[in-house]
Amino acid sequence: MKKINLAIVGATGLVGQTFLKVLEERQFPIDNLYLFASKKSAGKEIHFLGKNYIVEELNEDSFKKDIDIALFSAGGDISKKFSPIAKENNVIVVDNSSAFRMDDDVPLVVPEVNPQDVKKHNGIIANPNCSTIQAVLPLKILDDHFKIKRIVYSTYQAVSGSGLNGIKDLEDGLNGAKNSFYPHQIANNALPHIDVFLDNGYTKEEIKMIEETKKILNNPNLKITATAVRVPVKYSHSESINVEFFNDFKLKEIFDILNNKDGIKLIDDPKSNLYPLASDAKGTDLVYVGRVRRDYSLDFGLNMFVVADNIRKGAATNTVQIAELLIKYNLV
Numbered sequence: 001m002k003k004i005n006l007a008i009v010g011a012t013g014l015v016g017q018t019f020l021k022v023l024e025e026r027q028f029p030i031d032n033l034y035l036f037a038s039k040k041s042a043g044k045e046i047h048f049l050g051k052n053y054i055v056e057e058l059n060e061d062s063f064k065k066d067i068d069i070a071l072f073s074a075g076g077d078i079s080k081k082f083s084p085i086a087k088e089n090n091v092i093v094v095d096n097s098s099a100f101r102m103d104d105d106v107p108l109v110v111p112e113v114n115p116q117d118v119k120k121h122n123g124i125i126a127n128p129n130c131s132t133i134q135a136v137l138p139l140k141i142l143d144d145h146f147k148i149k150r151i152v153y154s155t156y157q158a159v160s161g162s163g164l165n166g167i168k169d170l171e172d173g174l175n176g177a178k179n180s181f182y183p184h185q186i187a188n189n190a191l192p193h194i195d196v197f198l199d200n201g202y203t204k205e206e207i208k209m210i211e212e213t214k215k216i217l218n219n220p221n222l223k224i225t226a227t228a229v230r231v232p233v234k235y236s237h238s239e240s241i242n243v244e245f246f247n248d249f250k251l252k253e254i255f256d257i258l259n260n261k262d263g264i265k266l267i268d269d270p271k272s273n274l275y276p277l278a279s280d281a282k283g284t285d286l287v288y289v290g291r292v293r294r295d296y297s298l299d300f301g302l303n304m305f306v307v308a309d310n311i312r313k314g315a316a317t318n319t320v321q322i323a324e325l326l327i328k329y330n331l332v
């Protein structure tokens with residue numbers, strides 16, 4: 001298999017560090033590895049697969065090296081500034097930020113859902129928002145069978161979704177210190193506020209979930225609404241998803257479909273107190289689905305509870321899987 005010259009932008013962050021773990025676990029074929037972060041981290045040593053690597057400060061010349069693929073996870077502003085520079089140097093960017101997700105020439109890919117879309121790339125491929133990734137795994141397969149009419153998302157999102165700052169704010173709060181990152185204390189609270197508020201009353205996170213779902217399911221006419229809530233959980237996002245279908249279904253069919261889908265683990269035995277939990281999803285790459293039941297307020301409605309590790313499947317693992325697709329389809 002071809003060995004790749006790989007760069008990681010944001011290598012010292014929560015997602016960046018998880019990239020390294022996932023690359024090692026999946027035995028991604030690396031020839032040379034370059035690690036970039038801010039000036040603050042330049043010179044720091046990172047140990048990976050028996051070798052020490054020195055973190056370099058990201059700058060305009062970083063991509064003049066012989067790099068095939070760059071995994072970006074240093075926030076939208078860094079992606080906006082440096083992805084075009086990487087592209088000019090023939091580096092394929094797999095970007096974790098929201099900077100390019102809705103651009104027409106940028107595929108938005110979840111490998112279990114729309115792997116072929118990577119072939120349409122124009123130098124940049126976007127990794128969807130963490131809360132979108134876990135939702136579309138069960139939704140895509142259900143849409144294929146029963147055609148979705150409307151989706152109602154309600155999320156319960158972990159503080160690690162805000163990176164190291166979010167975790168620190170929760171730990172500080174639990175130790176009695178004041179919040180310094182979130183606008184309110186996250187310890188002992190559920191904040192209905194993720195990312196900035198827009199003029200229409202929604203948060204940017206809610207709109208991301210709505211628009212990204214339509215793009216990945218390739219259906220601009222889907223009716224979707226969302227409420228995104230930050231909760232005092234360190235790792236793994238939980239989501240209540242209410243779906244209305246155009247077509248009737250039997251609950252047994254839904255269980256069979258979800259049970260046989262790659263990347264999904266059905267945990268649904270409520271009488272034995274078995275349902276998806278953030279603590280069980282932490283450190284894994286699966287999307288856990290449970291509390292699957294009919295919504296009796298609709299003709300063809302379904303409720304389910306969906307949980308996944310936001311740093312792994314919601315970010316690092318999905319990004320590495322996209323890089324693996326580039327190799328599989330001989331695009332690199």
Ligand SMILES: NC(=O)c1ccc[n+]([C@@H]2O[C@H](COP(=O)([O-])OP(=O)(O)OC[C@H]3O[C@@H](n4cnc5c(N)ncnc54)[C@H](OP(=O)(O)O)[C@@H]3O)[C@@H](O)[C@H]2O)c1
Binds near residue numbers: 160
């Ligand atoms: N956490 C999630 O669940 C999640 C999920 C999906 C996508 N993402 C995306 O991934 C990004 C990073 O998330 P994270 O959780 O890993 O955040 P994080 O822990 O705060 O890490 C941020 C990373 O960006 C680097 N960085 C900051 N400013 C930089 C600059 N001027 N030049 C180069 N590198 C710079 C940091 O380097 P230093 O250590 O040197 O400051 C660090 O490596 C987010 O902004 C988001 O776009 C996160």
